[in-house]
Amino acid sequence: MTKAPTVYDVAADAGVSIATVSRVLRRPEDVRASTRERVMDSVRDLGYVPSGSARGLAARRTGALGLYFPGFDAMDDMGELSDLLADASPSYSFVDDVGAAPESHQFNLYFDEVLRGAELEAWRRGFALTVAVGRGGLAADAARDMAGRVDGLLVLAQSVPDAALEQLARRIPIVVLASAAHSGAFDSVTVSNHEGMHALTAHVIDDLGIRDIAYVAGPLDSPDDNDRWAGFESALLERGMDPGRVRLRRGEFTRASGRLAGAYLLASDAMPKAVICANDQMGLGVLDALNEAGIRVPQEVVVTGFDGIEAANLSSPRLTTVHQPMELVGRAAIQLMQRRLDDPEAEPASIRLPVKVLLRESSEGS
Template structure:
């Protein structure tokens, strides 16, 4: 096998110093165009491949950002995979199944996509790990393995135990998405959206425009900061309109479409449907729509249904789902931008970003709207 070309060979071929080659690879804009073109021509001629590990040692950076997620949508239905090699093609009739649970483009997918896009735009790589189904000791090991390979870390709330987050933020550039552990809001870098204001605005609209006084609230997991902020906004919206929040029944839908469907089926069977079923995320709202549709009930005539997040399926459901859209892709981009700022400016005070949301009024609340 021929000897691999080195940076010394590139420098000799281009007629420049090794330092100039290194600078052209790390910061091309800092090298004159003619010099850069000579170096690029030498690299192409020799087939030189820069050593990532060598550049990392020189720059004391890996060029990698770590991302820890609590879950990815498909994990909930992920089965065993068997690698097979069969040169075949099967054919079958794919009939529509009423009430079939489709895979949604969910919150975590969009945040992950935003992190990928911003990492790419900044010339960085993204390392992703998922905490679902692992015990606390396994998550601790997973995160400690990761931090030795990355320049900074993005953690979605509920992915990592709070005490581990507390021990990490002073050791590595770290950004929390959604919320920080209790007591950490003013000392950690934080990126989140206006969950409270979005839900409050939606509830006030339901009362003002549709005279809703009988609500049911479908909540997510108790340990979710998004769930907590949305419920606070729900309470504030009711109180602002003279409705006691304590009078409103709460059901634990766990941010799960099947769970919400089961809860709604039970409400239908008992004849306990409210005027408006307000769900803390779109998944649960879609589950409620599944149950109501199968029972032959009409939305919004029999009951108004609303969600939160603005996932893609909320715009294709029947009826389309009234929701509060949060900028999920931009949330991921903001998280990467923030961790890069922290890497470059380690002594800055904590960065805190709260991104706006948009209440989208659709047919599940407003009835027929027509087209534009």
């Protein structure tokens, strides 16, 4: 790891000026083939790697995009490095895991897929992708730091305070993901939460003939949750049913809170004929509770979720749900960003992606 060679070193080695070295790397066709090869040889010989910082500074663009997620709160510390290096603990251990309760990851899957889509699309367009996960009060600082090192910032709903977001928007393009709230002010990508839940609810009522329905909602501050409830509500209203009379439980979008909701329903006088949940995790939790109580799904009660996470495809019975194109959300966001970078004056645009209602065994005869 000797001192890193620079354009000057390469130029000297190849017997050309630094401008030519730069051209060989950025616009090879502007340089005569023989010169180009000579320079490339020097580049290889010296192991030259252009400095991203210098490039970014001179070109006024970094070639990187940022993706900012809301944070996982639970962040238990791990032992420090010294522990790991010095570790004399056994290299393996046995765990009797028979009969363990399945608790799949929290919301992670959602982010993972969005991230993958964004990464994919960013790469295709020649951008690097820098990710950051917001942590409570520091979100604004972290976002600012990030804003300084990228050409554009993708922000997941609720991960950055609005005030901070507007500040940043004065400096670099912002695309907001999964938040209907910001439509109009920023470019944004959302999914058809409303329509999806509406369609699913209509299916339960019209096709399955069920009118005795309970609803398991998510946190009040979730825009997704609001949209889904609105879709559910409108389906009821259209059919002359009163949403106010629906048994409503509110959970945390986790499997555990779904179990609680399920237990609550079990303890009530009469089970509803259908339990519509605002996301899959809670739907799976409800399934857990019902399975445990020996209630047959879907024969006695129909259960549905929302999101289309993998775990909903592996449960028994498999969970009917509304699939969100999460990877597409990430890709679409990058596309919007590209458009914004190409034309900074364009009107803010909003992409609303379609969802798929996946009818599975938790709502159908097997």
